Amino acid sequence: MSAPPIEVTGSARQPLGMPAATFLRSYWQKHPLLIRHAFPDFSCPLSPNDLAGLACMPEALSRIVRLDRKRDRWQLDNGPFEDSHFQGLPERDWTLLVQDVDRFDPDVARLLDFVSFLPRWRIDDVMVSYAAPGGSVGAHVDQYDVFLVQGLGQRRWQIDARPGPALGFREDAPIKLLQCFEASHDWVLAPGDVLYLPPGVPHFGEALDECLTLSIGMRAPSAGELLAAFAAERALALPEELRYADPDLAPTGDRGQLDAAALKRLRQILASAIDAPDAELSAFFGRFLSGYRRAFRATPRRITQARIGQQIEAGAVIGEAPGMRLVRDSGPEGPRLYGDGELLPIQPETAAALAQGAIDRSSWTALPETARKELGTLVRRGWLVLEQTH
Numbered sequence: 141m142s143a144p145p146i147e148v149t150g151s152a153r154q155p156l157g158m159p160a161a162t163f164l165r166s167y168w169q170k171h172p173l174l175i176r177h178a179f180p181d182f183s184c185p186l187s188p189n190d191l192a193g194l195a196c197m198p199e200a201l202s203r204i205v206r207l208d209r210k211r212d213r214w215q216l217d218n219g220p221f222e223d224s225h226f227q228g229l230p231e232r233d234w235t236l237l238v239q240d241v242d243r244f245d246p247d248v249a250r251l252l253d254f255v256s257f258l259p260r261w262r263i264d265d266v267m268v269s270y271a272a273p274g275g276s277v278g279a280h281v282d283q284y285d286v287f288l289v290q291g292l293g294q295r296r297w298q299i300d301a302r303p304g305p306a307l308g309f310r311e312d313a314p315i316k317l318l319q320c321f322e323a324s325h326d327w328v329l330a331p332g333d334v335l336y337l338p339p340g341v342p343h344f345g346e347a348l349d350e351c352l353t354l355s356i357g358m359r360a361p362s363a364g365e366l367l368a369a370f371a372a373e374r375a376l377a378l379p380e381e382l383r384y385a386d387p388d389l390a391p392t393g394d395r396g397q398l399d400a401a402a403l404k405r406l407r408q409i410l411a412s413a414i415d416a417p418d419a420e421l422s423a424f425f426g427r428f429l430s431g432y433r434r435a436f437r438a439t440p441r442r443i444t445q446a447r448i449g450q451q452i453e454a455g456a457v458i459g460e461a462p463g464m465r466l467v468r469d470s471g472p473e474g475p476r477l478y479g480d481g482e483l484l485p486i487q488p489e490t491a492a493a494l495a496q497g498a499i500d501r502s503s504w505t506a507l508p509e510t511a512r513k514e515l516g517t518l519v520r521r522g523w524l525v526l527e528q529t530h
């Protein structure tokens with residue numbers, strides 16, 4: 141089947157330029173897509189100065205990538221940075237990148253509504269970059285899907301959308317750069333335009349003027365990470381008696397040789413060892429995902445149940461704490477909630493309230509006292525927060 145159109149125009153009704161189901165079917169994890177005007181009348185949620193401020197904070201992961209064009213030399217500096225560092229930077233050819241900005245800035249966090257059709261736990265963070273003219277992080281590939289939202293200024297994006305691009309890395313640079321890059325598409329993005337890239341598509345974005353780009357990045361655990369984490373947990377649950385067994389053993393002429401029959405038995409025992417019941421597998425995945433790549437743990441809060449009730453009465457809503465990745469499933473004994481790698485059984489009413497998103501005054505008052513208490517505990521744990529709406 142040939143690739144679908146690579147360029148569309150978004151609208152207020154259809155930010156992706158198509159229904160989410162069409163995007164998922166035709167582009168997600170398959171083909172790149174440029175969406176012009178995905179955010180009509182876009183106003184950038186933060187300024188270059190705000191970003192520089194974040195890059196000075198020790199909690200924020202920040203980097204500056206510089207290019208010396210004459211010598212074709214790349215330089216990488218890791219933050220946190222001193223304020224004065226920014227004064228010493230040249231006019232051109234550098235980029236400041238800050239990870240997890242959604243966690244620090246509620247306006248940036250609202251950008252995540254753009255991908256509200258995706259499971260929350262598939263989303264990693266919003267990384268924001270500020271580039272001086274000519275600034276870029278070179279031609280590279282990412283392992284994750286990304287939505288590159290142009291925030292300020294203009295960036296020229298070149299991508300190679302052809303199948304099977306060469307993926308060799310340069311060995312002389314402190315960042316991962318492709319040895320060869322040849323573009324099949326070349327665009328200039330303006331504020332509000334979005335470029336979606338599935339994993340493995342070579343891309344190169346160069347700032348034409350001072351520009352700010354917000355990347356909504358996905359996360360996907362590798363098979364190796366999953367296996368290592370699951371095996372460690374599962375190993376503890378397996379009985380001692382479950383062992384390599386060979387009731388079918390036949391006499392052998394070469395006692396030192398591992399034969400095909402032994403390999404077959406090994407394959408069988410490994411397969412049966414990881415063949416956990418659904419409830420156990422789901423509990424593992426919930427714990428794993430809610431704790432995966434979380435640079436920050438929940439911050440507990442001292443607040444009484446009565447005070448929570450008062451704040452909600454006054455217009456506050458309960459929502460997921462920024463940067464948390466809460467996951468729910470249905471266990472054999474009822475709903476289960478996962479956060480920071482932990483499992484908490486919850487009541488069906490609490491699960492239903494969490495499924496609705498923000499819990500406001502009317503959903504709070506409709507809840508039974510026991511569910512309100514559970515939500516209160518989650519606020520005190522720091523998994524949920526009270527957000528002021530005005």
Ligand code: SIN
Binds near residue numbers: 355
């Ligand atoms: C950038 O924002 O400069 C780089 C983003 C990317 O290429 O993934």
Ligand code: CO
Binds near residue numbers: 280281282343
């Ligand atoms: Co990239």
